[in-house]
Amino acid sequence: MAASPTRDDFDHYMTPNYSPQKAIPVRGEGSRLWDQAGKEYVDFAGGIAVNALGHCHPALVNALTTQANKVWHLSNVYTSEPTLELARELVERTFADKAYFCSSGGEANEAAFKLARRWAYDNFGEKKHKIISFKQAFHGRTLFTVSVGGQPKYSEGFGPIPGGIVHADFNDLESVRALIDDETCAVVVEPIQGEGGVTPATQAFIQGLRALCDEHQALLVFDEVQSGVGRSGKLYAYMHYGVTPDILTTAKALGGGFPIGGMLTTDRVAPSLAVGTHGSTYGGNPLACAVGLAALTTIDTPEVLEGVKRRHELFREHFEVINRKHGVFKEIRGMGLLIGAEMSDAYHGKARDILPLALEQGLMILVAGPNVLRVAPSLIIPEADIQEGMARLELAIEQLVAQAS
Template identity: 50%
Template structure:
């Protein structure tokens, strides 16, 4: 039966209920609907103001509607939006030059998301291994509780059963080791491994920092077997841990690095960075994407990079992270029945729930949201804080006050 186009549908008032009526239910969004924002402040449809300590899941490193990013996007929107990948463009060449100058990499590939960046990294790793060693070298090693995206390949690599349930058969040739477990890595990383992919700090898996010794062991094992080491810095990158990328903090250099989220400050862009030696195995036509590296995305990302990759900016991230961590440590000490010891790095921090409240991280974030503070979870047992990197001392103090009120509310409701 043919439906008649309702030209007025997009003009009718929308509410949270509209989500349930017209969108595929892959998410369970909050009851409030944000409508405008600036910096770390968000207002909903009712005009209520919130302090945003989620930054769009560690994406809005420079905060909502950053003036310099808005200006860059506006200029480019009036210049050149898109060309097919039979052409290049000036903004993407500038961005690639800046990223390679700032990192270990010689080459960049641009796409639209972290999942696509990881997909490209894993495809490149297998192609490199097949051409350099033979088709027998194809296995991918990842960590339990990791997260690398939602494509069928990357979600299988992630190693969390809750994300792969119902999608079998899953891609073969993937193994998982225990995070921060060197013995587990030694057992798994043998001569048939094409790549080892790891988050230097697990985000979705509970905000767990990687031990420097573990990450160095992965580097050594890859060097010994000819495997490539891939760092997934989709969440930890772009200043989030107080360095441009966290590999710079731990002193372990990967062969391939993936970046997204804060690279575009909310504008969709992903990047895969690698060396000449490896990158040349992606020849013309071997991989691609329609929108990847388009002028709009590249212009936004370059504006973001130029603001974040400054010593004074990154030093402030480290200072703000230390202040936020100190508040969380005091909060955990004052509410031992509710919280365990916090963990994380820079402005990517996790607050685990104590034994009696495990499984209730969402209850705590809902209580905080009612009081005007937006927080994340990292699984059912960990509250995650990832404010914009431009967070002020006053905003850190405000978040602490609201979290204490939320803690009291949760305890009173038990």
């Protein structure tokens, strides 16, 4: 019998594009995880905003096992009941008229950007192709999405990258006004920049983007891969702003841990994604859609969404208490259960140093770049787990402070 895999096996067998922490979780329940040695962890990472109902939630387990005994995969030559049920629920609960499914957030954004250009081509001709995105944005790892993203480090060495993409300053409407013109087909924005530092867009900024897009006959695309499906305290973050996009992308929490992505759009735009223009082998997979339907209907309830708001305040209070003692944070920001704590000047760039220290204390947590500590836990994380996890975080921060003194 082969020995259990170890962290050294990762370095031996896997490509080196990741550098995971030392612990290997083998079991999860709710907002707790256990590693190979039986050590318990509080999970504030949530699979990077994916495990929106924690680990092994009964509704998701039931949906997966029930569908697993029916049909797994059909391809897009056929459709399935779970696919149509999930599409119907998403359309009825949002601004959208049509849904498209794929396997990840990057694929959802790839589809959105292709649709935006195709729509402009169909309606205005090939010159209307420019996409405006934002510095520090993150939209995925395909060559197209990483080019639209506003972090050059992710596209360096993979050129030549797709053209016709320019980047404005997030929350700076005048920088968009300086770039937008009649050749612009779309403005692409995260309502909350996630990987770029957990920074919410302002109301005026989002409203201004909508007005500029309308003025120049461009589409407004919201990337809600990280902020969507309850993460903000509403089903989608656009609902906080009262501004409707033309295209919205969704993934992560949509499957609660099962890989699925989606793109939502309107009847005005959808016809440009005609038969043969785009596709995904696993898109609309019955297994994924069955789990997605269970996740969506479980999350989009007053009980869960109101609970997100209450938990946000609890996290913020704990962060502020820690900061009053140790002075390690400059700003606590975010929306719902996507929260970022920017490091103070004295600890600039030290956010990543907290991860292994937290792991030693039995806490899994995230960063958003080198200078922002990020939490994106289950939307239903018990308040006792928040209390315990923040106590463990404080112990890790005490170690960080001691190392710096």
